[in-house]
Amino acid sequence: MKNKFLFFSILISLLSCTSNKKYELASDIYILDKEKPIESFQELTNKLQGKAIYIDRWATWCSPCVEEFKHNEALHNFLHENKIEIVYLNSDTDLEEEKWFDFIIDHKLTGNHLRLDSLLKADLIDKGIFIPMIPQYMVVSEKGEVITNKAFRPSSGKKLYEQLDSLLIK
Template identity: 40%
Template sequence: MKKITYLLLLFVCFSFAQNTGKVTFFAKIENRNSDTLTIYGPKKFKHKIPVNKKGVFESSFDITEGLHQFNDGVESSMLYLKDGDDLKLNMDAKEFDETIVYKGKGEKENNYLAQKALSDETFEMELENLLEKDETIFKAALDKKKTDDLAKLEGNGLNEKFVGIYKPMILQESVMLLQYYNQKAEAKKTEGTQAASFDYENHKGGKTKLEDLRGKYVYIDVWATWCGPCRAEIPHLKKVEEKYHGKNIEFVSISVDVDKDHEKWQKFVTDKELGGIQLFADKNWNSDFIKAFGINSIPRFILIDPTGKVVKSDAPRPSSAALVELLDSLVK
């Protein structure tokens, strides 16, 4: 969840960028995931840097000052680029966030961003447990995080424009996490009640309704082909499906793609060899099942018991160890 919020805030803040300029970017990456780095930035900026014969990534290019993002084909990290920056990055892709170190002009802001990603990762590891706590405890944890983040941002000689852009992000992050807590609390109210039903098109043909799956636990993944975080969960979901193959559970994926992307959904399911029961919601976000669970962001996971009652209305993700722990306690 934290990474989704992080990226949302990143793209929102692209709009604050104004000044243009030129930067030089050099990266030496051990165990690289790709032979190309891609820099994304304001005004739909996209710049690809291929690895050279020396095994490094090196390029000079024009930018609009502001927050950017570099992607190595598997993982991403934030950048702050301004005119005249001359950044040299060293890292090991096997320990992506942990090993990012910048040298050169612009290093302060970018090392701050790298360290912020690490502290966010630590907080994310605690988040699952915090979401189960009383609201007072959760708010206290958010306030501490916000205070710590602001202290590291201010008074450390960072570029004033950078501080001006990033401070509202920290404040907004706290607001969004509290909203997420409240959504989780609201979702819990459906737990123990009879789940809303669905009757959706099955990728294999015909239609499938929830009642067809009575007698088994049902783990539901609400997703869409355009959703990056949803796609990132697919390899983990496949492993969970394999672990519980033949046991008392069905895995159902419900796409909320719009009608015009119906063929895209069909092709995606086939090309990616998605398992489980693949369904297409009848009215995307306005489908009755989606509205019944108050789903307004994806991916979203739901666990229903063999009698059709909700066990978890906002269940752990496939990538979370908490999911296996939960399923091991229920599924035989």
């Protein structure tokens, strides 16, 4: 009887450790392709129709990308004050969804999120938007047009804010 109790105790412990983790993302974290994949740049801009967008293309393994996240508080304040949306476009190819969510949460990446799949990447390449190195920052007008695919980094601070101001804010 004692052995059965021990066996079931161990079994319950193991099952609770291996159960799927449910993610409760904060209310200010939005997964844009949660309902259906976004396969083109137009689909992305349609999701945020009528809004100016600052796109941050990054990957978890990219240390310069992660370094830039240290400047997010000031960046988010500026974007919020000027009604500019941020989209974090993740470029990891084999990253499990759980690890992606963990990374978003751990780095407090509030805003809109999207994974770069092969169809979206091909569309960005066809449109001449994609640059084959990261981090990459893009500015998109309220009309869904790319104004620049080589925007300043968040660490540029005032230079970035002046760039956004001159390109988007009237």
